[in-house]
Each structure stands twice: as C-alpha cells, then as structure tokens.
Amino acid sequence: MREANDPLRRDGGPIGCLADAARPDIVREAIFAPVSCSAIVEKRSMILRSVAAFTLSAGCSLAFSALAQPIEPGKEGQIARLLPPEPGTRICFARQYDGAHLKAHPDQQVQSIGFSLAYHAHDPDEYYPKGQRNYYFELRAKMRSGQELAAGGECVPAEDGKNIHCGVECDGGAVLIRQAAKKGQLLVDLEATGRIRMSDGCDDESGIDLEPGIDDKTFLLSEIPADRCPAYEDW
Numbered sequence: 409m410r411e412a413n414d415p416l417r418r419d420g421g422p423i424g425c426l427a428d429a430a431r432p433d434i435v436r437e438a439i440f441a442p443v444s445c446s447a448i449v450e451k452r453s454m455i456l457r458s459v460a461a462f463t464l465s466a467g468c469s470l471a472f473s474a475l476a477q478p479i480e481p482g483k484e485g486q487i488a489r490l491l492p493p494e495p496g497t498r499i500c501f502a503r504q505y506d507g508a509h510l511k512a513h514p515d516q517q518v519q520s521i522g523f524s525l526a527y528h529a530h531d532p533d534e535y536y537p538k539g540q541r542n543y544y545f546e547l548r549a550k551m552r553s554g555q556e557l558a559a560g561g562e563c564v565p566a567e568d569g570k571n572i573h574c575g576v577e578c579d580g581g582a583v584l585i586r587q588a589a590k591k592g593q594l595l596v597d598l599e600a601t602g603r604i605r606m607s608d609g610c611d612d613e614s615g616i617d618l619e620p621g622i623d624d625k626t627f628l629l630s631e632i633p634a635d636r637c638p639a640y641e642d643w
Contacts, residue, residue, distance in 0.1 A: 526543070
C-alpha cells in the first residue's frame with residue numbers, strides 16, 4: 409500500500425465521468441512522445457456536445473469528455489493573457505528534470521511533465537448559435553517508475569483573478585496554473601488542488617490519482633517552440 413505522501417496512488421474508480429529552468433531542447437520528445445496502446449477507446453459525448461479525444465498515439469485515443477464549461481467571449485479573464493481566445497491557438501510548456509536535480513530531490517517522483525492549452529471554437533448549434541468556446545488542456549507526466557500518465561479536461565479562470573483552474577470532469581481533480589514571474593514560464597500547482605485523476609494507458613476504467621508528494625507540489629515549466637506544440641486536434 410502506498411504511503412500518504414506518495415504522489416501516485418491507484419484508484420479503481422473511473423477516470424472520465426472525467427527551481428530550475430526547463431530544457432526545451434529535449435522536452436518535446438520526452439513529454440509528448442507517443443504511448444503505445446492496443447485498442448481505441450470510444451469517445452464519449454456530453455448532453456450538449458461530444459469533444460474530440462486527446463490522442464495518445466496513432467490509432468489510440470484516451471477520451472476525456474467535456475466539463476461543459478464554455479467560456480463566453482469577453483469573459484476569458486486571466487486565461488486570455490496566457491493564450492488569446494482565437495480559434496486554433498495553442499501553447500505548450502514542458503520540463504525534463506535532469507539526473508542531478510533528481511539526485512538532489514530523491515523524493516520527487518515526477519521525472520518529466522508537459523502541459524498543453526488550446527482554445528477551440530465549436531460549430532454553431534441549437535444551444536450555442538454562435539458556437540461554444542472552450543479552453544482545453546492536456547497534462548502529461550512521466551514518473552521515475554517509467555509510468556507515462558495523461559489527463560485532460562477544460563480550463564476556466566479562477567475567482568482570484570490570478571490562477572487558472574484546469575479540471576477533469578466528474579470529480580477527477582484539477583491543477584491550478586498561472587504565469588510565472590519570468591516570461592515564457594508556467595507554474596503548475598498540484599498542492600493547491602490536492603489531486604488530479606490521470607491514466608497510464610488506453611484503459612479508462614481505472615485511473616491513478618497524482619497527488620502532491622514531498623517534492624511533487626509545484627512544477628515550473630518553460631514554453632516550447634510553436635512548431636513542436638501539437639494542435640488540439642492532434643492531442
């Protein structure tokens with residue numbers, strides 16, 4: 409049984425009823441590399457609409473349904489400062505912790521981490537005549553154990569006017585993100601939320617709660633080049 413301070417704790421419940429500088433020269437390959445899977449997970453749909461699956465690899469999708477939290481144009485708040493609300497825009501951040509860092513922080517379990525944010529405009533429908541607008545995110549982490557985890561959902565501006573709340577539906581937890589003091593850096597805060605439900609493969613019938621451990625509370629990521637930041641449709 410895992411200790412309470414272990415950031416990885418397996419939970420048999422469903423996923424989806426859903427400070428050193430980074431090394432952007434290698435993180436794109438390390439964080440966003442394909443995860444091999446043997447089956448395609450069927451995409452779920454919400455009452456209002458179905459959302460494109462977050463792609464783990466060619467021919468394999470891990471479906472994260474929408475949280476049904478559209479953002480009305482003009483009310484994007486602090487998210488707009490990170491990513492303008494223009495259809496098709498996206499931004500990616502990542503960090504690969506080197507051996508020296510991990511040796512100095514033996515309790516840290518996250519070896520590398522990546523975060524993607526995209527603004528998506530859906531086609532008009534009877535519920536949203538001008539089209540539903542959403543900020544979608546994908547979080548990936550590779551652990552010391554070799555596990556490669558992924559989670560996805562929607563982001564909305566937090567009430568404090570500074571943070572951005574990015575959550576997984578159906579009580580799947582969340583992370584808070586905010587721009588760091590240095591331009592081009594992003595702080596991913598797991599301690600503030602307590603947990604986020606992730607998957608270690610295409611099987612969405614079980615999940616893993618990534619929780620803040622002794623050295624897995626906040627993560628400082630750096631922006632990666634736009635040509636290595638996949639479009640939302642390619643997640």
